[in-house]
Amino acid sequence: MSEASGSLRTLEADAAARRIRRNWLLSLPALALLLVGASGPLLIVLVYSFLKPGDFSGVIWEPTFNAWFQILFSRDIFDDTIGLADAHLTIFWRSVRLSLSTTLITLLLGLPTAYFIATRSGRQRMFWLFLITIPFWTNLLIRTFAILEMLRNEGIVNNALIDLGVITEPLQILYTDTAVLIGMSYVYLPLMVLPLYAAIERLDFRLVEAGYDLYANRVQVFRRIILPIIKPGIVAGSILVFVPSLGAYVTPRVLGGGKNMMIGNFIELQFGQGRNWPLGASLSILLLFIVMAALLLYVRASSREEPHG
Amino acid sequence: MSDVAVSAQSITKIFGPTEGGLRALDDVSVDIRTNEFFTLLGPSGCGKTTLLRMIAGFETPTFGSIILDGKDITTDPPFRRPVNTVFQSYALFPHLTVAQNVGFGLEMRGKQKSEIGAAVAEVLALVRMEQMAERYPSQLSGGQQQRVALARALAPRPSVLLLDEPLSALDLKLRKQMQIELKRMQLETGITFIFVTHDQEEALTMSDRIAVMSAGRILQIGAPREIYNAPANRFVADFIGESNFLPAEVEGPAAVKLGNGASAPAAMPDGLGAGTRVTVAVRPEQIDVCPEAEGILSGTIAELVYFGTDMHAHIDLGDGATLVARVTARSDAGLEKGGRTGIRFATGALRVVEETA
Numbered sequence: 260m261s262e263a264s265g266s267l268r269t270l271e272a273d274a275a276a277r278r279i280r281r282n283w284l285l286s287l288p289a290l291a292l293l294l295v296g297a298s299g300p301l302l303i304v305l306v307y308s309f310l311k312p313g314d315f316s317g318v319i320w321e322p323t324f325n326a327w328f329q330i331l332f333s334r335d336i337f338d339d340t341i342g343l344a345d346a347h348l349t350i351f352w353r354s355v356r357l358s359l360s361t362t363l364i365t366l367l368l369g370l371p372t373a374y375f376i377a378t379r380s381g382r383q384r385m386f387w388l389f390l391i392t393i394p395f396w397t398n399l400l401i402r403t404f405a406i407l408e409m410l411r412n413e414g415i416v417n418n419a420l421i422d423l424g425v426i427t428e429p430l431q432i433l434y435t436d437t438a439v440l441i442g443m444s445y446v447y448l449p450l451m452v453l454p455l456y457a458a459i460e461r462l463d464f465r466l467v468e469a470g471y472d473l474y475a476n477r478v479q480v481f482r483r484i485i486l487p488i489i490k491p492g493i494v495a496g497s498i499l500v501f502v503p504s505l506g507a508y509v510t511p512r513v514l515g516g517g518k519n520m521m522i523g524n525f526i527e528l529q530f531g532q533g534r535n536w537p538l539g540a541s542l543s544i545l546l547l548f549i550v551m552a553a554l555l556l557y558v559r560a561s562s563r564e565e566p567h568g
Numbered sequence: 569m570s571d572v573a574v575s576a577q578s579i580t581k582i583f584g585p586t587e588g589g590l591r592a593l594d595d596v597s598v599d600i601r602t603n604e605f606f607t608l609l610g611p612s613g614c615g616k617t618t619l620l621r622m623i624a625g626f627e628t629p630t631f632g633s634i635i636l637d638g639k640d641i642t643t644d645p646p647f648r649r650p651v652n653t654v655f656q657s658y659a660l661f662p663h664l665t666v667a668q669n670v671g672f673g674l675e676m677r678g679k680q681k682s683e684i685g686a687a688v689a690e691v692l693a694l695v696r697m698e699q700m701a702e703r704y705p706s707q708l709s710g711g712q713q714q715r716v717a718l719a720r721a722l723a724p725r726p727s728v729l730l731l732d733e734p735l736s737a738l739d740l741k742l743r744k745q746m747q748i749e750l751k752r753m754q755l756e757t758g759i760t761f762i763f764v765t766h767d768q769e770e771a772l773t774m775s776d777r778i779a780v781m782s783a784g785r786i787l788q789i790g791a792p793r794e795i796y797n798a799p800a801n802r803f804v805a806d807f808i809g810e811s812n813f814l815p816a817e818v819e820g821p822a823a824v825k826l827g828n829g830a831s832a833p834a835a836m837p838d839g840l841g842a843g844t845r846v847t848v849a850v851r852p853e854q855i856d857v858c859p860e861a862e863g864i865l866s867g868t869i870a871e872l873v874y875f876g877t878d879m880h881a882h883i884d885l886g887d888g889a890t891l892v893a894r895v896t897a898r899s900d901a902g903l904e905k906g907g908r909t910g911i912r913f914a915t916g917a918l919r920v921v922e923e924t925a
Contacts, residue, residue, distance in 0.1 A: 463657075470672075
């Protein structure tokens, strides 16, 4: 009896081991692709950030921390004194500020939208979700140029405002931070709406009734019941908007002109006209770390929201 | 305080268009007395939950009004009504602890922290959940969640507590136990309970009075014994407990002639002339089996169904009708499938009931 069960276990263990071996073999191509396609380039970027810039482009294979140093400090070209790199700080601050503003705006617009969609009947929901996803079908560059058309001095926004008599002179919206903010909010709004929709759709509206029953008015029900329960959706949407906003390239380039750079544009500059590949590389790594920090915050926030026990 | 806690006056609720919409409640009027355990009993779709939701404030009647403690609250939102609900699904807030759930209503009413703490402790003791105050709902069993839902609704000391089939998700043993506890809590708190259920046994166990509902109407209101012993019509007789129905003909003021011509005493409403075709109802436990010669009716035993304490004998009367008699398992001697048997009725067993459409 015990012998039989013992041999049975061995057979099971054998089968499990064989299954694991087979699964490893099957996933090998994907793992190789990930290694070569994702980790490889990242490793090159990391190595480049510790090298010296070449005279015209590329790098000179001499190890140095110069690029990392340059992110925050600059050496005066005349007397070699070391000071803070104000221009860089301005760009970082603008990137963070615009990304946070974009997140906030998309959240404020996305929450009622998602709530509206989630409370429709089945077929209507599909229709509204379909409308939300339509922008994904068109190239980002083309959509950004469409926004540019609308915002420019002779664009429909200014023309409409002048025709209505609200203003007499066209507003200079284009090539300002406002234009970038409008563009990014437009581009990333669906990324906010979809996770919010998923969270609100799962919300048990009987809890809302229970709230009303226990003397909570509309505002209290929203703050004390709906908001905490859909918080994971809010965090997910915020991360999905904040992360790409921080690395945005096309929108600030087209709508912000050359002056209102964000980190993404600044990195591109280092690999182009700036001819400082190591600085571009170190900035990229820094951006990566900021994004990872944001994701870590998300994981911690959402794991605390998991059902207890 | 008035004697009537809640008064529903000529309530009609139509879902959809007023003309041709779904009539969930049809001119329902009922007075629920202060401090009573009142049960709305009926099959699903009879309108009992709709009526409860109207008292809670989640639905507005199409016509009619709801009076609570003498005040018209028909159009008040739920958060302005001194009424709390125990939901069928419990609807506990998953992100709050047991104590926070129970204190929620008091907090929304702007009570002081210390006052909330004391009230929460008291009501958790009432439902015997003191040990679980810091747990989250997902860490509780179904029965425990049920107790928390009850505590949460009781904590603000509502003038009326509404219970929407709160025991239906529990298993039988737990349900029986909770029935007794619910009754105890109602007596201890002195709060008016309005209980909705489709389980007649539950209704009979706990209620002071029961309203039997069907198809948007109240068919009968009365104490459990009254409803069981004197059902107003065929639906009530059938829905509460078990009943056999036999065709009969009125013979005199308190007698009917049965299918085989035998005459038997029967309770009946006034004004039925001799010769009127009627239906008589009789409970299985009011039927005695006896030797064939001694019976008022006789038949063939078609089926014997054993269920522990008792046995049901299905007796084919030969004219297409079948009667179910309840026989105690000890006295089943002599009964066997296919055998002939006589039938007698206990005194007052037969009752003429109104046919319901």
